[in-house]
Amino acid sequence: MNIYYVMVLIWSAFYFVMSLTSELPWATCDNEWNTPMCVTEATHNSTTMNLTIDSTVEFWRYRTLQMSDGMESPGSIVKELAICSLFVWIVLYLCVCRGIRITGKIMYVTSLFPYVILTILLVRGVTLDGATDGIRFYLEPNFSYLKNYQVWIDAGTQILFSLGLTFGAMPMIGSYNKEHNNFYRDCFFIAGINSLTSIYGGLAVFSILGFMAKTQGLPISAVADAGPGLAFITYPKAVTQMPVAPFWSSLFFLMLFVVGFGTEVVGIETLITPIVDLYPKRLRTMKGKMLSLRRVLCRVVSARLCLPYKGRDIRVQPCGLLRR
Template sequence: MISATEQYFMRHIINPSSGLYDFSGINWPILISMTVCWILTALGILKGAKIMGKISYVSVLLPYFIVIVLFIRGITLPGASDGLYYYLGKPDYSKLFVTKTWIEALIQLCFSLSVGNGGLISLASYSPKNNNVFRDALIVIIGDTLMSLIGGAAVFSTLGFLAQQRGVAVPDVVKSGLSLAFVVYPEAITQMPLPWLWSFLFFFMLFLLGASTEIVLVDGLCACIYDQSRKARNNKWKVVIAWCLVFYVCGFVFSTRAGMYWFEMFDEYAAGFSSVCAVVAELVVVMFVYGFRNVREDIKQMFGKSKSCLSKAIGPNSWYFTINWMIVSPLLAAAAKTVFMLQKQHASYPRISEGYSDEKKAFQQELPDKEPWDEGPEKEQNSA
């Protein structure tokens, strides 16, 4: 027995095949959605910085409003206190002394802030020359942190409500990734008054967050290309359309019935760890090749000398950031152990998976037990 939301999502939306290489045709709803998103991305970039600024006001600020609305609705539901207590009331401080905690935090920060992908640098290039980028960086970090905390409270308060409706404990309904966004949370929404309203707000928020991220990342790549020469800059629309078409074609694999497996593989490899690798490369080049002394002088030239004890300690040209950029962040990133995703078909899987966390074991269970070429008449005859 599975819930109605899970049945609808898996059988009508995803409709997965038997494995990674069993494409089995096109998933038309996914392909149409992807087509619309890439058209909007190309149009958003072609309209330039002014329209992107206006788009950002909507795509960035509106999700904050929606999250606050969902948070207020969530905490007013029966059972919300149980979810919030599980979310904030049972901290395990021993995790602070586990290296994996800081590694996962670094990966999540790179993913959440889009650090290492060039998007923030591309947007910052549109700012005036004397713009206070240190202040802007603090605003982005504080806003992202608040968004995460309030969004987490909105989700867990709703999960507390769902746990009470099912008559189970909160941990029994807590999921992550696609299951949370497209199965568990929507199921809780269907049991609220005016479910269509909360569903619309929730999925519209997800769409805005995804669309804004896609526009920024693609614009960062295109900017690197048409800023190399006047000819490319004068033909900006050709560069943008060409790269959008390239990425659109690459995305075809996600619109097949095997797209779910390819998405999970890309999510495991690229969502956070690729950003961590990019950040390490940037830090090594800037701090050791260009030189940390030159970096400090550049920051001092931009912001001037520190005028107070606080700015000397944690200001833009303090040694706090220099030490972090030179030592702390690269070492944490180098200690990351999520480079490879072990498949269940590997002979070493039983031995290595013994050390996996419960969450990672659950994720691995979603992967297929065998590939399509492991089945067929010859295999069946051999088995017989």
């Protein structure tokens, strides 16, 4: 998970940098990566919609991912994404190299700062024309879906993953608590904050999707997407129709980066903690260039880019369970 989830951070960092312009690059079809089939919202023609590709989609496919024709043509390393990967892993290493004490302090920033940005986006979203329709679509339940077992499977998968139970994050963090810590209270508090945050974030997203649907004259269900498509296609397309689009785009991708960064930091600690638990004395007394287990991990997962980096060796701190 540490290897694949970091791609969200890399894409977010790339989109953030690309947003720092006077005009968003995916808002036009005048770029070198665009094809003759490229269209923008201003030039879109419903009679030829099956023969065209939106400029936001082309930016995602041909600029960001630089997709090849198929498995038989793997292509080459995308230089910009490789640089973003190097940057992300260096920052991750600097955040986890001193152990859980420093990581815990960093989590205050990665946990609280996204709420500030989310609130700004929500305030802006509800002032847009069509935001009410988007929020109504988001909050009105469709009970017919409850008869579909796949909905319950998806819901269970999402809540277990978002709570960090399925990859051991919460047990790892809990192992650093004091022996008589009230973990019942913590469990209910974390579960409640997790669900309320999802609802709060949905208000911000669907208010802007409602604006996008109103602008295009489409039902909201037609513009809503899931997975990477929502964050890197639908939302970027929506902000192009807003005043001062680069500002709102950079703000959104900064929030996405910080949220993903906090998750990745916890993911790294989840992998490191049990290893340190097994060999605490050996890992604390190792000498040489590869003294830090955290550096080894960051090097291994970023080695696919052949971009190693150097730094000072820092000892690994043992887990809270062994300290007790």
